[in-house]
Amino acid sequence: MTHVIDHREKLIDLKNALNRVILGKTELVENVVVCLLSRGHILLEDLPGLGKTTLAKALAIALGGRFARIQCTPDLMPSDVTGFQVFDQNKREFQFLPGPVFSDILLADEINRTSPRTQSALLEAMAERQVTIDNLARPLAKTFFVIATQNPVDQHGTYPLPEAQLDRFAMKLSMGYPDRASESQLLKESVGTASMDRDELQSSVTIHDLEQLQLEVSCVAVSEPVRDELMNLVQSVRENRRFSNGLSPRAVLLWQRLAQARAYVHGRDFVIPDDLRDVAPGLLSLRIAGHSNASATIESILSKVPVAPMVVPSKAGSQ
Amino acid sequence: MTERPDKMLLKCQFLTTLICMCSIILIEQSRMIPGSEPNRLQLWVAALACPFFAIIGGMISQFARSNRLIYLMFCAMGSIPFAEMLYRWQSGHSIPTLEKNLMLAIECLIVVMCLFTQQWKIRRLSLFLAGLMAIMSFAVIPEMQGLSMGVMIQIIVALPLWLYFEHRFAGPRRIQEKVDQTIEEPAKIRIRNRPAVLRMMIWITILAVASYLLKGDRQIRYVIAEWVGSSGGTGETDEMATSGVGDGPNEVAASQNAESVGFTDSEIYLETDRPSLFDAFNEQYGEPFKRQKVERMQAMGPQNMKETESRPKENLEAGRTFELQRQQADKSRKIEDRPAIALAFVQGPADTRLKLASFDQFDGKTWSMEHDCNDNCQLSSEIKTNKSCWFCLHYPYPVTELFQETVNHKIKLANLDTSVLPAPANLWKFHVGGIRESEMFGWAGVNVIRIKDRTFPAGTTLETQSRRVSRKQLIQLHFHDLISKSKHDKHFQGNGTDILSVSVRNLVESWNLGTERSWIQVERLISRLKNHAVLETGLDSQRIEANRVPLEQSADPITDFLVDRRSGPDYLFATSAATILRTLGYSCRLVSGFYVDPETYDGKKAHYALTSKNLHFWVEILLPNSIWVPIDPSPGFDTEYAHETYADMVFIWGWFVVSWIVRNQIAILTISVIFSIIFLLRRWLYDQVIVFYLNTVPVACDRSRVLATVRHLEWRAGRFFGTRPLDRSFRYYFQSLPIQLEKHERLIQLGEWAAYAPLEKGADYKSNEIREICQKAVSEMSCSFLRRFKHSKGGEQ
Structure with a gap:
C-alpha cells in the first residue's frame, strides 16, 4: 500500500507535467498515462493543430527517455522505420544502423499517410517489441511505446490502417478543442515564450520507474464479480453487428490491463466496475467498424450489461 | 426475415x-x-x-x-x-x-x-x-x-x-x-x-x-x-321404422275408429297390472310402516256411548298420503311380479323433474296431499291442427321476466298407471294424444293436471311446454312481503317450529344462514344440507340399516336423520329442507315425481327411459309473485334453472361478491383501512426496520455492514431521484445526485472495497470507524433530508 502511494506521487507528478502543457484535458492525460502503464500504444485522432504532436513530445520529454519521430510520408520505406545494414568500407563488413523504433517513445505522425507496406513494418515492433532484420531479431526497449496520430478528415492520398494494425493499439483517443478558460490561459502563456520549456516539463518519473510501475500495475487484483462483468461486456460487444470481427483475446487482455492501470492511477490495488467502463470507449472505438455514431453504439453496448453486483466476495471466488 | x-x-x-x-x-x-x-x-x-x-x-x-x-x-x-x-x-x-x-x-x-x-x-x-x-x-x-x-x-x-x-x-x-x-x-x-x-x-x-x-x-x-x-329412423320415410315415440296419436285415433282393435277401448286395460304411482313408491321406498296394534276389545258401559250425527270419515284414495316411516320393500322373487323396465319415456332436456304429486300438510311423520284443488289457474284449449289440440294454462299472475327459457318435452307413458299428467314445473301448454275437450281434465293438486275418472292408457304420448326460471333474476328477488300473504298459510305452516326438535333448530342455527330472506339464503341452506348428510339409494339403505336403529321405529324421523344418522333417502332431504324453510318463513311444499336422469339416456332411441329408480322427492318454494319454483336439496341433484350464459355467470358471481362485501362491511372496512395505512407507510416501515437492523443486529463482517449501508442509502435515494440504472456503478449514481456528497466519499470508497477488493485486503479503517462512518451516513442522508432537497430542487425548477 505504501509502495503504491509512493509511486503514485510520481504519477501525479507526471500527470501534472502533462497537464501544464495540454491545458484543460485532464481526462485525456489520464487515459494517456493509463495506456502508458498498461504497455499499450495510443492512436490519437483529431483535426490538425489540436496538439497531438505536442502531447507526444511532452510525454517523451517528461519521461526523459529516448524519443524518436517518424513523419509518415507516402514514400517512407520500412527500412526507414526499422533500420538497415550498411557496408562499412573501412571494416569491410555490414553494420546495422538502428531505425527510429529503437527508442523509448516513438511518435508516428500522420500514420495513415504512409503506405501499408511501411505501416506493416510496425506490426512486429508494436506487438512483440522486437524487429527482425535479415533473420536477426533485435529486441526493442522494454518500455517501447508508440503514439501514432492521424487526421480523420482530408482522406485524400491516405491508407486507412488495416485491422491487424488497429488491434495492436490499446486506445484511440481524440484531443478535442480546449475550453474557453484553457484557451485563454494558453494565449496568456504564449506571450513571451519562444518554444517549449524543457525544464518545466521535467518530472520525477524516469524510464526505469516506468518499468517498475508497469510491473506493479500487472499485480492489481481483479475480483471474481468484476471479471464476470468483463466477460459479460465482451459477450455484449461480440454480439453487436458493428463489431463484425469480434473482439480478439488480445484486446480482452488489454482491456483488463487498462482497467488495472486505471485502478492503479486512482490509488487502488483492486479493479472496480468503473475502471472497466471508463477505458472501454477508447479501446472499443479502435475496433468498431465504420466511423459513424461510434460513441453511441459503444454507449448502448455498455448500457446493456449490468454492473457487478455488490455482494461480499466469497472465499472460493477470491484469488 | x-x-x-x-x-x-x-x-x-x-x-x-x-x-x-x-x-x-x-x-x-x-x-x-x-x-x-x-x-x-x-x-x-x-x-x-x-x-x-x-x-x-x-x-x-x-x-x-x-x-x-x-x-x-x-x-x-x-x-x-x-x-x-x-x-x-x-x-x-x-x-x-x-x-x-x-x-x-x-x-x-x-x-x-x-x-x-x-x-x-x-x-x-x-x-x-x-x-x-x-x-x-x-x-x-x-x-x-x-x-x-x-x-x-x-x-x-x-x-x-x-x-x-x-x-x-x-x-x-x-x-x-x-x-x-x-x-x-x-x-x-x-x-x-x-x-x-x-x-x-x-x-x-x-x-x-x-x-x-x-x-x-x-x-x-x-x-x-x-x-x-x-x-332407428324417425318415421319420416318409413312409418314402420319408428322407435315407438310418436305412436300415441295413432292409438288415440284408433279409439275413434269402429273397426279398430286399439287398446284404448279394450276392457282388459280396466283391470291392469301396471303399477300405479302408489305401487311405484312402495317399490322404490318400501311400504309404509304399519304399527302392529295390540288391542283388546272391552265392553263400554252405556254411559260412555254416544250417537254421532256426522258421517264417518271418507276413506282416502291410496297415494294421497305419504308416510316417512317405511319398511323394506318386499321384493318378490316371482318373475311375473318383476317390474317392467320403463314406466315412461321422455324426450327433451334432461335434468328435469316431472311432477306427479305434491304434499302440503306435515305432522312430523306423514305428509298429506291437499284436497281442495280449486286454484285460480284456468285451462283453455287452443286448436292448432286437425289432429291435436293444445291446452293452455292461464295463471293468475302475468308472465314475468323470471322465466327465461321455454322447454319442450315429449312423454310417452308406458307402464305407469296414472291419472295425473306428469309434467315439469311451471307448465304452460300441453297436448295429450287427440283429446280436444278441456272438460276431460281436472285438477289433481295446485297446477297439477289429471284426466277425469280414468287413467291414461299405456302408450299415451304427451307433449308439454314449460318455462324455466333464471337464477340471475331469482337472486335479485326481494322476499320481504312473503309473510303477509295469508293465502298460502298452509304452505307456510307456522307449526313448522313445533315439528322441528331443539337439536335440529340448534343445528340450523349453527349453519349461519343469515337473517335476511333471499334466494341466496335458500341456496345456502340447500348447500349446507347437501354437505351435511349422505344420500342413500335403495340398496345403500338396506346395508346401513343392519347396525342402526331402524328408521321406521324412530319417533322423530327428521331429528333422527339430521342429527343422528346423517344419511337417508331423498324424501328425508326434501322433508328437512321444506320444514326448515317453513320455519325460516318461506312457503313451500314437498313434491314427488320423476327425475329425468341424464345417465338413463338411450342414445339409439334418443330418449330417456324412466323406471321406478327415477322416482324422486324435491321441494317447491313459493316466490313472492305466486310462482312455484322447484329446488332440490338431495346431493347429486341440481336445481333446474334456465340456461346460463357466460354473462349471467359473471353477473351472479359479481352479485355474490357484492352481497358478501355488504354483509361483512365493517370487517372489510377495518381490514382495508389497516392495510391501506400499512401500504401508505410501507417505505417508512421498511426504512425503520433496516435502520434498526443496521444499528442493533451484529453483522457478520465489516464488508457486509458497509454493503448493507450502501444498498440502503441507494434505496433511499432511489425513492426520490429514481433508481440506479443497472449499468451504472453506485459511485457514479451517488455523484449524479443533486446533493453535496463529499462527506460520503469515505463511504463510497469503503463500498468499493467491500464489494470488489480481494478478501485478503483489509480496510483502511478500523472496525469501529467503519461502523461510525456507516451510522453517520445513514443518519445524515435521511429520508426527510432527501425529500426536502427534492422539493426545494423542484421549486427552483
Missing part, C-alpha cells in the same frame, strides 16, 4: 379471430332461448367483446412464439369443461354427460386455435376438430342443434380465409419446409391435404343446405338420423 411474421398475415389472422369469436359469442348468446334470434343487446355485447378478443388474440399470438406455450394453452382451455365436471362431481352436483363436455372442450380448443392460424399444423388440426364437432353436433346430441349452426358459420367463415392464407403465403413456407426436411419427399410436401380440406368443406356445405331445404332449421338432426343406420 423469417423472424417477423408477415403483416398481411397478422391482419388476416386478426380478422379470422374476430369473426370466429363473434360467431361463437352470438351462438352462445342465442343458445339461451332455442330457436330465437339474438336480440340487439346481445349484438352489442358481441360487438364490444370482439375487439377485446381480437386484441388479446393478436397479443397472445405475438408473444407465444414457443410451441410449449401454445400446448399449455390448448391443454388449459381444453380441460376447462372437464375441470368443471370434476368440480361438480366433487361438490355433489349432477354431472353433465361426457358428450356434452367433449363438445365444449372442442369448442374451447377451436377458439384457442383461431389465435394460432399462422401455424400450419394447428390450422389443420382446427379444421379437423371443427368438422368433427359439426358432425357430432348434428348426429349425436339433440341439445346441440343451435350450436351446430354456430359451428357451421365458423367453418364456412374461417375456411376460405385459412385457405387464402395457405395460397397467399404458401411460397416461402414450402421452401422453408423443403430445407428442413432435406430433399427426401419434395413431391408430397407440395400436395399436402388441401384437397381433403376442400372436399370436407364442400360436403359439409352440401349437407347443411340439403338438410335445411328438406326440414328447416329445427330438425336438421332428423335428416341425419334417417341416414345413420343405428338411429
Whole structure:
C-alpha cells in the first residue's frame, strides 16, 4: 500500500507535467498515462493543430527517455522505420544502423499517410517489441511505446490502417478543442515564450520507474464479480453487428490491463466496475467498424450489461 | 426475415379471430332461448367483446412464439369443461354427460386455435376438430342443434380465409419446409391435404343446405338420423321404422275408429297390472310402516256411548298420503311380479323433474296431499291442427321476466298407471294424444293436471311446454312481503317450529344462514344440507340399516336423520329442507315425481327411459309473485334453472361478491383501512426496520455492514431521484445526485472495497470507524433530508 502511494506521487507528478502543457484535458492525460502503464500504444485522432504532436513530445520529454519521430510520408520505406545494414568500407563488413523504433517513445505522425507496406513494418515492433532484420531479431526497449496520430478528415492520398494494425493499439483517443478558460490561459502563456520549456516539463518519473510501475500495475487484483462483468461486456460487444470481427483475446487482455492501470492511477490495488467502463470507449472505438455514431453504439453496448453486483466476495471466488 | 411474421398475415389472422369469436359469442348468446334470434343487446355485447378478443388474440399470438406455450394453452382451455365436471362431481352436483363436455372442450380448443392460424399444423388440426364437432353436433346430441349452426358459420367463415392464407403465403413456407426436411419427399410436401380440406368443406356445405331445404332449421338432426343406420329412423320415410315415440296419436285415433282393435277401448286395460304411482313408491321406498296394534276389545258401559250425527270419515284414495316411516320393500322373487323396465319415456332436456304429486300438510311423520284443488289457474284449449289440440294454462299472475327459457318435452307413458299428467314445473301448454275437450281434465293438486275418472292408457304420448326460471333474476328477488300473504298459510305452516326438535333448530342455527330472506339464503341452506348428510339409494339403505336403529321405529324421523344418522333417502332431504324453510318463513311444499336422469339416456332411441329408480322427492318454494319454483336439496341433484350464459355467470358471481362485501362491511372496512395505512407507510416501515437492523443486529463482517449501508442509502435515494440504472456503478449514481456528497466519499470508497477488493485486503479503517462512518451516513442522508432537497430542487425548477 505504501509502495503504491509512493509511486503514485510520481504519477501525479507526471500527470501534472502533462497537464501544464495540454491545458484543460485532464481526462485525456489520464487515459494517456493509463495506456502508458498498461504497455499499450495510443492512436490519437483529431483535426490538425489540436496538439497531438505536442502531447507526444511532452510525454517523451517528461519521461526523459529516448524519443524518436517518424513523419509518415507516402514514400517512407520500412527500412526507414526499422533500420538497415550498411557496408562499412573501412571494416569491410555490414553494420546495422538502428531505425527510429529503437527508442523509448516513438511518435508516428500522420500514420495513415504512409503506405501499408511501411505501416506493416510496425506490426512486429508494436506487438512483440522486437524487429527482425535479415533473420536477426533485435529486441526493442522494454518500455517501447508508440503514439501514432492521424487526421480523420482530408482522406485524400491516405491508407486507412488495416485491422491487424488497429488491434495492436490499446486506445484511440481524440484531443478535442480546449475550453474557453484553457484557451485563454494558453494565449496568456504564449506571450513571451519562444518554444517549449524543457525544464518545466521535467518530472520525477524516469524510464526505469516506468518499468517498475508497469510491473506493479500487472499485480492489481481483479475480483471474481468484476471479471464476470468483463466477460459479460465482451459477450455484449461480440454480439453487436458493428463489431463484425469480434473482439480478439488480445484486446480482452488489454482491456483488463487498462482497467488495472486505471485502478492503479486512482490509488487502488483492486479493479472496480468503473475502471472497466471508463477505458472501454477508447479501446472499443479502435475496433468498431465504420466511423459513424461510434460513441453511441459503444454507449448502448455498455448500457446493456449490468454492473457487478455488490455482494461480499466469497472465499472460493477470491484469488 | 423469417423472424417477423408477415403483416398481411397478422391482419388476416386478426380478422379470422374476430369473426370466429363473434360467431361463437352470438351462438352462445342465442343458445339461451332455442330457436330465437339474438336480440340487439346481445349484438352489442358481441360487438364490444370482439375487439377485446381480437386484441388479446393478436397479443397472445405475438408473444407465444414457443410451441410449449401454445400446448399449455390448448391443454388449459381444453380441460376447462372437464375441470368443471370434476368440480361438480366433487361438490355433489349432477354431472353433465361426457358428450356434452367433449363438445365444449372442442369448442374451447377451436377458439384457442383461431389465435394460432399462422401455424400450419394447428390450422389443420382446427379444421379437423371443427368438422368433427359439426358432425357430432348434428348426429349425436339433440341439445346441440343451435350450436351446430354456430359451428357451421365458423367453418364456412374461417375456411376460405385459412385457405387464402395457405395460397397467399404458401411460397416461402414450402421452401422453408423443403430445407428442413432435406430433399427426401419434395413431391408430397407440395400436395399436402388441401384437397381433403376442400372436399370436407364442400360436403359439409352440401349437407347443411340439403338438410335445411328438406326440414328447416329445427330438425336438421332428423335428416341425419334417417341416414345413420343405428338411429332407428324417425318415421319420416318409413312409418314402420319408428322407435315407438310418436305412436300415441295413432292409438288415440284408433279409439275413434269402429273397426279398430286399439287398446284404448279394450276392457282388459280396466283391470291392469301396471303399477300405479302408489305401487311405484312402495317399490322404490318400501311400504309404509304399519304399527302392529295390540288391542283388546272391552265392553263400554252405556254411559260412555254416544250417537254421532256426522258421517264417518271418507276413506282416502291410496297415494294421497305419504308416510316417512317405511319398511323394506318386499321384493318378490316371482318373475311375473318383476317390474317392467320403463314406466315412461321422455324426450327433451334432461335434468328435469316431472311432477306427479305434491304434499302440503306435515305432522312430523306423514305428509298429506291437499284436497281442495280449486286454484285460480284456468285451462283453455287452443286448436292448432286437425289432429291435436293444445291446452293452455292461464295463471293468475302475468308472465314475468323470471322465466327465461321455454322447454319442450315429449312423454310417452308406458307402464305407469296414472291419472295425473306428469309434467315439469311451471307448465304452460300441453297436448295429450287427440283429446280436444278441456272438460276431460281436472285438477289433481295446485297446477297439477289429471284426466277425469280414468287413467291414461299405456302408450299415451304427451307433449308439454314449460318455462324455466333464471337464477340471475331469482337472486335479485326481494322476499320481504312473503309473510303477509295469508293465502298460502298452509304452505307456510307456522307449526313448522313445533315439528322441528331443539337439536335440529340448534343445528340450523349453527349453519349461519343469515337473517335476511333471499334466494341466496335458500341456496345456502340447500348447500349446507347437501354437505351435511349422505344420500342413500335403495340398496345403500338396506346395508346401513343392519347396525342402526331402524328408521321406521324412530319417533322423530327428521331429528333422527339430521342429527343422528346423517344419511337417508331423498324424501328425508326434501322433508328437512321444506320444514326448515317453513320455519325460516318461506312457503313451500314437498313434491314427488320423476327425475329425468341424464345417465338413463338411450342414445339409439334418443330418449330417456324412466323406471321406478327415477322416482324422486324435491321441494317447491313459493316466490313472492305466486310462482312455484322447484329446488332440490338431495346431493347429486341440481336445481333446474334456465340456461346460463357466460354473462349471467359473471353477473351472479359479481352479485355474490357484492352481497358478501355488504354483509361483512365493517370487517372489510377495518381490514382495508389497516392495510391501506400499512401500504401508505410501507417505505417508512421498511426504512425503520433496516435502520434498526443496521444499528442493533451484529453483522457478520465489516464488508457486509458497509454493503448493507450502501444498498440502503441507494434505496433511499432511489425513492426520490429514481433508481440506479443497472449499468451504472453506485459511485457514479451517488455523484449524479443533486446533493453535496463529499462527506460520503469515505463511504463510497469503503463500498468499493467491500464489494470488489480481494478478501485478503483489509480496510483502511478500523472496525469501529467503519461502523461510525456507516451510522453517520445513514443518519445524515435521511429520508426527510432527501425529500426536502427534492422539493426545494423542484421549486427552483
